[in-house]
Amino acid sequence: MIAVAAPGQVSVPPQLRDPVVVDGLVQVAAASGLAAVVLAVSYAREIGIERDLGGAFIRGFVQVLAMGALIGFLFSIPLAFSGVVLAAMVGYAAWESRKRGDGVPGAFRVSLLSLYVGAGVVIVTMVAAGAIAATVRNLVPVGGMIIANAMKTNSLALDRFKGEIESNRSEIEALLAVGVPPESAVAEYVTRSVHASLIPVVDAMRTLGLVYIPGMMAGMILGGANPIYAAEYQFVIMGMIFAAGGLTSMTTSLLVSRHAFTDAAQLRRFEPSDPTPTLLGAIRARL
Numbered sequence: 001m002i003a004v005a006a007p008g009q010v011s012v013p014p015q016l017r018d019p020v021v022v023d024g025l026v027q028v029a030a031a032s033g034l035a036a037v038v039l040a041v042s043y044a045r046e047i048g049i050e051r052d053l054g055g056a057f058i059r060g061f062v063q064v065l066a067m068g069a070l071i072g073f074l075f076s077i078p079l080a081f082s083g084v085v086l087a088a089m090v091g092y093a094a095w096e097s098r099k100r101g102d103g104v105p106g107a108f109r110v111s112l113l114s115l116y117v118g119a120g121v122v123i124v125t126m127v128a129a130g131a132i133a134a135t136v137r138n139l140v141p142v143g144g145m146i147i148a149n150a151m152k153t154n155s156l157a158l159d160r161f162k163g164e165i166e167s168n169r170s171e172i173e174a175l176l177a178v179g180v181p182p183e184s185a186v187a188e189y190v191t192r193s194v195h196a197s198l199i200p201v202v203d204a205m206r207t208l209g210l211v212y213i214p215g216m217m218a219g220m221i222l223g224g225a226n227p228i229y230a231a232e233y234q235f236v237i238m239g240m241i242f243a244a245g246g247l248t249s250m251t252t253s254l255l256v257s258r259h260a261f262t263d264a265a266q267l268r269r270f271e272p273s274d275p276t277p278t279l280l281g282a283i284r285a286r287l
Contacts, residue, residue, distance in 0.1 A: 028061065067144075082139045086123065089144055090115045093151035101158030103270035106259035110252055111154050118248030119143070119150045122240050131236050145237070146244045149201065153245035156197035157252045162270060164189035165260060172267055182261040190253045197249040201242050208238060 035057050039050045070085075094111035101107035123143050126132045132142050165172065168189060175185040208214070209231070217234035221227050260268055 032057070077136065079134065079136055079139070082136045082143075085140055086143045086147065089147050090119060093147050094154075097151045097155045097158065100155040101162050101256070104158060104162050104256055104259070105268050105270075106256070107158060110255040110259060111158070113255065114154055114248045114251040115147065115150055117251045118154075118244045118246075119147045121247060122146055122244040126236075126240055131233075131240070142237070142240075146240055149241045150244040150248040153197045153201065153249045154252050156200070157193050157249045158256065160196040161189065161193040161253060161256055164192055165267070166270060169267065176265060176267065182265050182267075183257065186257050186260065190257050194249050194253050197252075198245060201245045205238055205242060208235070214238070 035053070039054055042048070042050050042053065091112065094108060094115050097111045097115070098107040101111075104110075123132065123139075123146055127134055127139070132138055165186065172185045172189075176182065214234050214237070216237060217230045220230035220233065262268060
């Protein structure tokens, strides 16, 4: 049933009239106050990251609210559209992640393919296994969680690979000069990139249940689920995140190491791109 506002009145969606939303705004204000302290300390110490931190905080709040509204809408659409939503998430994740490898040849294409391989394989496999219910209510949030963590791993892999190559360019070029194949010349740095990109997820797995108490497990228990099953399912989620991150990182390192060389087996220069173009602007340029 659709509520119709009386003349002169503004219609407010039912979700916004829920008392829990008001409580949530109070909690948001508290979290914002803590973030403001961080910004103030940064400003006082002249660290110079207030703009990035503040912008990221505000942007994250707006985006997560938009996603909450979108998910509420998605619950009413056919399941097939969830695939479109997840594909769009991968595209945007690749666009954001490629910034960490700015200057690395083919960073966006590599990120896009790696995320589709890493997150896509895990999501499809776990839906087939029944770990992710084939419903929009489950597929979009859990799939988004897997994609987001794969994006973080991809960003770390690109950033570390770029740093390793730039720091050791002279050594790599010396190896190439004596006939060492390109893949062998950068193999050590590719391995370091994979190791570094997986540190956060490996540490999370090691401390799972002791230091790191995941929110999903706590939420399931508070919602009345069997604590043992909640723990098992949380481990499944962590396993999916680990697998997606590992596949993404390894695919990224393999592809980006190939893009780093010319057809003549020469190491390319990592030239920074133009000042952060928008995704829409890049699409228009391609067209």
